[in-house]
Amino acid sequence: MSAWPIISLPLCAATTANAGAKISELHFLSKADEKKLKIDLNQTSFDYPREKCVHQLFSEQVKNDPEKIAVVFENEQLSYQQLYDKSCTLAMYLQSLGVKPDSLAGICVERSLDMMVGLMGILQAGGAYVPLDPEYPEDRLSYMLENSKLDIVLTQNKLISKVASLAANNPNAQIICIDKDWPLIEKSVKDLRNKKVELRQDVSTNHLAYVIYTSGSTGKPKGVMIEHRALVNFLCSMSVMPGIKKEDRLLAVTTYCFDIAGLEFYLPLINGAQLRICRNEDVKNAASLMSILKEHNTTIMQGTPAVWQLLFYAGWKNEEKIRILVGGEALSETLKNNFASTNSKAWNMYGPT
Known part of the structure; x- marks a missing residue:
């Protein structure tokens, strides 16, 4: 242009x-x-930390401002230090179970602080996560779990029966409840530390960060393997344009099975900003979503055109001047006009992977 x-x-x-x-x-x-x-x-060359993994960039922010709130879900929150400590504890436990670079670990949890502890814990362990949204159809989840040959699946106590059923064809899979099993995890890691065992840091940018499955619209869903270097490249680029500052608050509304969730979760955490996780129910309710955007001083949100159109249909005017990221579907002329009429700053993020 x-x-x-x-x-x-x-x-x-x-x-x-x-x-x-x-x-x-x-x-x-x-x-x-x-x-x-x-x-x-x-002149498209860009200097960024190409030798760093995403969890290592997060760890740098922990050193910069450990007491700052990193992630919020409803009335719960974790500081940067708390998220780091919990994820490292989980990482050591996972390493004791054999997780290493390019190992795949599934995670089937509801949107929660447990979700972020689980995702970051797998990354800190050097493994790659396979997100399994519990709201997905069971046959799809079962196929993803079996196809990826998962040895470990993180979940929550409320989902344990469902995950056990999904893993019926994968009897070797170990199911770990992040919430219910946490005392056991802490005790196990304490014993390891008493034996001078440390968290291994042998993962590199060439190793996998996560594997997400396609929609399967042309057949069976296919696992797409994303390395740390690709994720870090994308996040560092987004840190510059559209940009994010420490004062920003990003509202995450997308299922963690979509590629753009990587931006929603990690962009704030590698830049010292705050991540707020939105409940699925609130994403589908325009009134609830509008209330959250306003009450929690949201400054950035990424959503599909359908989510943004839901807000505009409900009379939202973007008086908060939220920076809008939109992707996942083609951008319609109607939505473009909505952005223009409300004097909104919007970026089309269609196709990040």
Whole structure:
């Protein structure tokens, strides 16, 4: 878009003056403009921590401001230090069970603080997570669990029966309840630390961060393997544009089985900002979502066009001046007009992976 003003008027003038000429034969740019188009506007190299994994970038923020609130769910919250400590405890326990770089560990939990402890714990252990949304159809979840050959699945006590049923064809899978089993996890890790066992840090950016499954619209769902370097590249790019500051509060509304959830969860946590996790019920209720956006001083939210349209249909005017990220579906003209009429800043995030 920034190149269009440079090209359009000179091109129109040149074609008018030389109606029979081929465009390749026209010389309508000054040397300065030609340099800007060919060289200046193509300076796409970007310096970012390409040797760091996402959990390592999070750990740096823990050192910067350990007492700051990192993640909020309803009336519960964890500081950066608390999230780090809990995830490292879980990571040591997972390593004791054999989790290592490129190991896959499933996680089937409801949206909660447990979700973030589980995701970050798997990453801290060096493993890669396979998200299993409990709201997905059981046949799909069962296929994902069996196809990925999971040896470990993290869950919650309320879902234990469901997960055990899903894992019926994978008898070797160990099911760990993050909530119910936490005292056991802490005791086990305390014993390990007494034996001078430390959390191993042998994961690199070439190792897997997570595996997400496609919708299966053209057949069976397929697992897409995402390495740390791809995730960090994406997050660091998004840190610059649209950008995020320590003062920001991002509301996460997307299922963790979608690729864009990586942005929602980790973008705030690697930049010292705050993550608020929205309940599924509130995402589907325009009045509830509008209330949350306003009451909790949300500054950034990523949602599908359907979610944003739900808000606009309910009369939302974006008086909070929330920075809007939109993806997952094609952006309609109606929604573009809604963004424009409310003077909103919006970024189209369609297709991040």
